[in-house]
Amino acid sequence: MEFEELSRKLEKRESFPTLSGVISEIVHEIDAEKISMEDLGKIIQKDVSFAAHLVRQANSGAYVEAGRVSSVAQAVRAMGFRVLKGLCMTLPVFGRHKDVPGVSELWYHSRVASLCGRILSEKLQIGEKDEAETVGLLHDLGKVFLTLEMPDFMAKQSQVSGTPGSKADWMSEREHIGIDHCFIGSRYGRMFHFPGVILDPILWHHEPEKANQNKELAHICCLGDQIAAIVGAPHPDYPFVEPALRKSLDYLGIKMSLFQSILEECLKRASSVSLCDFETQS
Ligand SMILES: [Fe+2]
Ligand SMILES: [Fe+2]
Numbered sequence: 001m002e003f004e005e006l007s008r009k010l011e012k013r014e015s016f017p018t019l020s021g022v023i024s025e026i027v028h029e030i031d032a033e034k035i036s037m038e039d040l041g042k043i044i045q046k047d048v049s050f051a052a053h054l055v056r057q058a059n060s061g062a063y064v065e066a067g068r069v070s071s072v073a074q075a076v077r078a079m080g081f082r083v084l085k086g087l088c089m090t091l092p093v094f095g096r097h098k099d100v101p102g103v104s105e106l107w108y109h110s111r112v113a114s115l116c117g118r119i120l121s122e123k124l125q126i127g128e129k130d131e132a133e134t135v136g137l138l139h140d141l142g143k144v145f146l147t148l149e150m151p152d153f154m155a156k157q158s159q160v161s162g163t164p165g166s167k168a169d170w171m172s173e174r175e176h177i178g179i180d181h182c183f184i185g186s187r188y189g190r191m192f193h194f195p196g197v198i199l200d201p202i203l204w205h206h207e208p209e210k211a212n213q214n215k216e217l218a219h220i221c222c223l224g225d226q227i228a229a230i231v232g233a234p235h236p237d238y239p240f241v242e243p244a245l246r247k248s249l250d251y252l253g254i255k256m257s258l259f260q261s262i263l264e265e266c267l268k269r270a271s272s273v274s275l276c277d278f279e280t281q282s
Helices: 003-010 021-032 037-044 048-058 072-096 103-124 129-138 141-149 151-160 169-177 181-191 196-203 215-230 244-251 256-270
Strands: none
Touching: 021 037, 021 072, 037 048, 037 072, 048 072, 072 103, 072 129, 072 141, 103 129, 103 141, 103 215, 103 256, 129 181, 129 196, 129 215, 141 151, 141 169, 141 181, 151 169, 169 181, 181 196, 196 215, 215 244, 215 256
16 A cells, blocks of 8 residues: 555544444543443443453453442543543454454553553553553554554564564654554554543654653553563564663663662553453444
C-alpha cells in the first residue's frame, strides 16, 4: 500500500475497527458524562462476553484496593470510566483478530504495559493512575491497524524480530511506510474523542522527549512499555529493550533502588495477566 493511500485511509473513521452496538452505547454514555456507574453496569450486562471480560480484567491485579471483584458494577467502580472506555476500544478489537499472528501477544504486551504505567503513576505520584493505565492499553493499537492493512510488511517485521542489530519496530515503520503505529494509534484515539492527556503519550511513547505537552505521562508510557518487555511481555515484532528506558528513568528522577522495587511490583502484577484472555471473546 502506498503512503498516500494509507494517509487517505487514516482520514476516514470507517477505516478503523468498528465497535458493536453495546460497546458503542457504553462509549457514547461515558462521553456524555451523565450516566451513573449502576446504569452503565446495566448496559454492559447486555453483552455477556464483554461483561465477563471486564470482571476478569478487574481481577487482574491492577485494582488490589478493590479486593475480589465478582460483579460488573464492582468492576466499573474499581476501574473507573476512563479505563473502561480504553477497554471498550481495545478488548473487542484485539479479541476479534486474536487468531491473526502476533495480535494475542500484542494484547498481552499492551495489558502488562498498562499495568506497569499505572504502577509508575502510583509510585511516582505523577498524573492520574487511570490515565496512565488507559494510555498503556491504547499505545500500540496502531499496530493492529498495520497488521490488518499491511500483513506482508508486518510478517516480514516478525521474521527479523529478535535479530541482533535490527531496527526498533517504529523506526522500520517510518523507514518503509513513512508513518508509524504511534501516529496511527493517536489518530484512532482522536476519532473517539480521547483528550490530549491520552493522545500525546500515545503519539510520543517512543520519543517522549519530543512531547510538548503531557511529557511526564509520555515518559511514564515509554517506561511502562519497556518494563513490560523486561518482565516477559515484549512486542512480538521487537523483543528488545530500547535506550529510551534510560532517558525516561533520568527524566523522571528514578534511582536504581526505586527502579528495582517498581520492577518487582510490575512483575508481581503482570503474573495476574493471562495470554489466553480472549478465550470467551467472540
Ligand atoms: Fe510502540
Ligand atoms: Fe509497546
